[in-house]
Structures are given as structure tokens and as C-alpha cells.
Amino acid sequence: MKRLTSVLMLVAVLFSLSFCVSAAGTRVIDDANLLTSDEVSELNERCLKIGDKYDLDVLIVTCDGLDGKTATEYADDYFDYNGYGVGPDRSGVLLLVSMADRDWAVSTRGDAEDLLSKRTIDKMMKSVQPELSAGEYADAFDIYLDHLDRKLDDSPNLLVSLVIGLVVAGVSVGVMAYTMNTARSQSGAGGYVDGGVQMQQQKDIFLYSHTSRTKIEHESSSSSSSSHHSSSGSSHGGSSGKF
Secondary structure, eight states, X not given: OHHHHHHHHHHHHHHHHHHHHHHHTOOEEETTOOSOHHHHHHHHHHHHHHHHHHTOEEEEEEESOOTTSOHHHHHHHHHHHTTOOBTXXXXXXXXXXXXXXXXXXXXXXXXXXXXXXXHHHHHHHHHHHHHHHTTOHHHHHHHHHHXXXXXXXXXXXXXXXXXXXXXXXXXXXXXXXXXXXXXOOOSSSGGGSTTOOOOOOOOOOOOOOOOOOOOOOOOOGGXXXXXXXXXXXXXXXXXXXXX
């Protein structure tokens, strides 16, 4: 009897461990049942691949309601309280789709908050929204992941290009400064007054002056930054809207 009990306990432990491993690899949580099992599997694989590529947790979550929260609050809390995130900063990005009032929200944390501005997310979601509105959810999420991969790939390349540009500019300025340094000290002023000193009187007469001013428009910082704190106190970025 004791042996049977031990075997059953071992089976239960192994089952629990297998469930935990399976849950740990789940990055598409379709609580609203918008996707087929094959679509969930394919999208989940893409999320894991993109996450591994950029050291981020990439998540897609669907739900039927927001439990009295805003879409942003729900997305932030879902990310925080379910233990998602990579590294000490718990870096990651979560796309939430709620069917109750047809809300979407993208929540970013850690490195993702720096890499994906509100403006960037809004541009991404502008391409996603038509498919969401049409009920083509798998296609919408595929488009979202395409844009996400591309935007994350552009971010580090932009930084590298900037650094290379600064280095090249510095070298060019250094070379120019070196080649222009041809002055030699003179023992007298003869070299400067060869042929005698010739003085000419010159006058600059200004009849009138006109100053033209052009206003430079600056975009509001609120259009590119949405940093805020979730109910857990952690910093998040992102954006939200309707579909």
C-alpha cells in the first residue's frame, strides 16, 4: 500500500513538473477562444523565437473582459503578477486583446520600454487593427509579430550606425585639422608685408535689414512617451486603443 502511495505521489509530482514546464513555454494565452489550437501553437512558437532573439518575453493575451480595469492596467498587471519578463529588469512586451469593449493594449517593460515608444507601437497597431476589426485574429497577430520583429531589429542597428557615424566624423575632422596645421613661426614681419603695406578705405553701408523667423514645430513628448507605473509599482510603457 505504501509502495502504491509512493508511486502515485511520484506520478503526481512528475505531472505537476510537466505542467509547469509547459506553462513556462506558453506565450499565447487565448482565454477568449479566438484561435484554433494550431494557430495558438504557431503563434506561440513565433513569440518564443522573437523573445529568444532579443532577450525579451513576447506575449499575446486575449480575454473576454477587463475586470473593471482599463486595458493598460489589465495588460500591466497580467505581465507583472504572472511573473513574466527576462533578466533583472523583467524585459518584455505583451499585446492584450479584450473582446468586451473591443480594446487592445500593448504593455512594455524593461528593455522593451526603451526600444518601443508609444509612437512606434501606434504605427504597428495601425497595420494590425483592420484584421482585428474583421475578426481575422490569427492574421492580426501574425502582422503584429512581423512588425514587432522588424522594429526590434531596427533599434540596435540604428544605435550601431550612429556610433559608426560619430567615429567616422571624428576621424575626418582629425585628418582635416592635421592637414590644415601648416603655419610656421617667422622671425620678422617681412613675409607678411612683401611689396609694402597697402591701406584701402572700405565702407559697408546697410540700407535696411529684415529678419525672417520660422517657427519650428516640436511634437509633444506625450506622443512618444507613455511611461507609467503599474499597480505593482513597476515601470511600464506602451499604448492602447479600440478596434
